[in-house]
Amino acid sequence: MTISAIFGLRKQVEANRPRLYRMAYAWCYDRAVADDLAQECLARALKNLGSLRDHERLEPWLYSILNNCWREHLRRKRPDVELDEEQFVCDDCPETLSYQQQVVERVRDAVACLPLGQRQVVTLVDLEGFAYAQVASILDIPIGTVMSRLSRARAELAKKLADLGARQEEPRLRRVK
Amino acid sequence: MSNEKQDIGMDRLHAFVDGQLEYADRARLLEEMERDPTLRQQVCELQRTKDYVAFAFESFPLETPSRPPDRRWLRWGQGVAALLLIAVGFAAGRWGATEPELTAAAAPTQQVIVHLNSADSGKFLAALADAEAIARHTDARVEVVANAGGLDLMRSDRSPLAGQVRNLMDRYPNLQFVACNITIGKQRRLGQEPHLIQGIQVAPSAAEHILRRLEQGWSYVRV
Numbered sequence: 001m002t003i004s005a006i007f008g009l010r011k012q013v014e015a016n017r018p019r020l021y022r023m024a025y026a027w028c029y030d031r032a033v034a035d036d037l038a039q040e041c042l043a044r045a046l047k048n049l050g051s052l053r054d055h056e057r058l059e060p061w062l063y064s065i066l067n068n069c070w071r072e073h074l075r076r077k078r079p080d081v082e083l084d085e086e087q088f089v090c091d092d093c094p095e096t097l098s099y100q101q102q103v104v105e106r107v108r109d110a111v112a113c114l115p116l117g118q119r120q121v122v123t124l125v126d127l128e129g130f131a132y133a134q135v136a137s138i139l140d141i142p143i144g145t146v147m148s149r150l151s152r153a154r155a156e157l158a159k160k161l162a163d164l165g166a167r168q169e170e171p172r173l174r175r176v177k
Numbered sequence: 178m179s180n181e182k183q184d185i186g187m188d189r190l191h192a193f194v195d196g197q198l199e200y201a202d203r204a205r206l207l208e209e210m211e212r213d214p215t216l217r218q219q220v221c222e223l224q225r226t227k228d229y230v231a232f233a234f235e236s237f238p239l240e241t242p243s244r245p246p247d248r249r250w251l252r253w254g255q256g257v258a259a260l261l262l263i264a265v266g267f268a269a270g271r272w273g274a275t276e277p278e279l280t281a282a283a284a285p286t287q288q289v290i291v292h293l294n295s296a297d298s299g300k301f302l303a304a305l306a307d308a309e310a311i312a313r314h315t316d317a318r319v320e321v322v323a324n325a326g327g328l329d330l331m332r333s334d335r336s337p338l339a340g341q342v343r344n345l346m347d348r349y350p351n352l353q354f355v356a357c358n359i360t361i362g363k364q365r366r367l368g369q370e371p372h373l374i375q376g377i378q379v380a381p382s383a384a385e386h387i388l389r390r391l392e393q394g395w396s397y398v399r400v
Contacts, residue, residue, distance in 0.1 A: 003289065003317055003396070006310050022237050039299075046306045050314045107233035125195055126230040132197055147188050154191065154226045161229055 006049060012058055013045050019128065020066050026123040027070055029112050037073060041066040063124065064138040074116075103164060110160040118153035121146055190216075194223045287317040288395040290387055296326030301338050304330065304400040305345065312349035319349075320390070324357035324383035328364070331356045333374045346376045357383035 020041055024034035044065050052061055111119055117139075124135045132150075136143040192198045193206050210217045289311055293304045304321055311319050321330075329335045331354055336342060345352055354377045361379065364371045373379070380386035391397060 003287070003311055003315050006314055010307075010310070022234060025237060026234050043302060043306065046310065049310055103229070104233045107229045111230060111233065122230060123234070126227050127234050129196075132192070132195070147191065150191055150195075151187055154223060157230070158222055158226045161226065164229070 009049050009052070009055065009058070010046060013042060013049070013062065016059065016062055017042055020062060023063065023123060023127060024066060024070065026111065026127060027116070027120060028073070029108070033073065037066060037069045040069045044069070059128075060130065060134045060138050063128070063130070064140070067120065067139055106164060107157075107161060110157050113160070114153050114156060117141075117145075118149045118156070121149040122153040122157070125150060187219075190220055190223055193220060194227055287315065288390070288393070289317055289319050290390050290395050290397045291319060291321045292383075292387060292397065292399045293321060293323045293327035293330060294325040294383075294399075296329045298337055300327075300400045301330045301336075305338060305341055307398055307400060308352055309345055309349070312345070312352040317351065319352045320355050320395075321352070322355045322357070322380070322383050322387060324360045328356055328360045328371065331373055331377045332371050334372045336374065339374050342374050343376070353378060355380050355383070355386060357386075359383070 017038055021034055021038040024037040024041075025031060028034055028037065041062065045062055048065075052058065111122065114122065120139060121135055124130045124138060125132070130138065132143050132146045135146045139146070189198070189202070189206065193203060198206065210220060291304050291308045291311075293300060304327075308319050308321050311317050323331050330338060331342065333339055342354060346354065354374075356373055356377050356379050358379050358381050360383070361371050361373075387397065
């Protein structure tokens with residue numbers, strides 16, 4: 001690899017940091033942890049640039065590194081929990097928030113309650129638009145597992161968010177004469 | 178319908194909203210949806226859930242609390258302007274505010290200076306990552322040159338990454354570390370006695386060393 005190729009790739013890797021940070025947040029729901037995970041992911045990616053054979057696969061490769069960082073973080077925190085099926089506690093959303101903010105909070109809370117394996121699949125597909133095969137490669141799981149987790153995640157989310165649709169049909173603005 | 182058939186049916190709908198169906202399958206499903214209001218309803222529900230998730234995180238600020246390492250990349254081809262910038266940077270105790278883009282076109286030489294002048298552990302990591310990436314993947318000669326706060330990276334009594342520095346020196350004969358003697362002198366005058374990691378070279382002045390390297394055609398990266 002030439003110096004210019006290394007620096008070209010480094011630049012691309014660093015440009016992905018904000019999206020890695022957002023994805024890390026969608027998995028861990030903690031800004032400081034998300035920042036650490038994104039930083040650790042970048043550091044590892046930059047160190048191992050030479051192992052990336054196909055430069056077209058940069059993004060899936062980065063997210064697979066992020067996934068490894070995240071799993072290591074969880075193992076350090078709670079070594080005995082089966083990660084993919086861990087349930088997370090969600091908080092109530094404040095009544096005072098605007099409707100739109102309430103939707104955001106409700107959806108984030110619902111996503112936060114999903115088992116981790118489902119949460120990762122649904123965020124990789126819905127936030128970053130990865131194909132199922134890419135998600136399978138990022139998380140190192142069979143594609144059938146990607147589809148079953150996605151299906152279960154969306155069924156659970158639909159159940160938890162069913163009332164949002166009903167509220168959304170109400171008029172949001174009233175004309176004041 | 179058995180559960181398995183239901184699952185396969187649902188998988189197809191998920192694949193549809195996620196743009197994962199082949200053209201022919203997609204066309205067939207669209208025809209079925211025209212005839213079947215229940216199917217339409219199911220697809221709408223899935224799309225709605227998908228949209229909720231995207232919406233909930235779309236508004237999440239992408240700005241991160243900490244910044245990726247900034248670095249500069251200049252080469253001697255930029256001539257007097259580069260020298261001037263370096264001279265002004267040293268005179269001011271820091272580098273200028275504008276940062277030339279790091280471009281692939283700016284890296285044709287096979288000798289690189291990685292310059293570090295701040296006691297920021299994030300920058301220490303970035304400097305070592307830069308130096309290692311070049312040393313590992315190319316035949317280029319690499320010098321990490323440190324002055325001011327950057328000297329801490331090379332002090333055995335202060336460096337948080339002393340082990341890594343030693344390890345890199347052992348592993349890559351084309352990678353060297355150079356400390357600025359002016360900074361060492363300043364630290365002595367402040368009552369500190371900087372102990373450098375064994376194997377670190379000392380240049381009389383980091384500024385002069387860098388200028389000489391630029392004259393010799395080396396490329397320059399600032400972390």
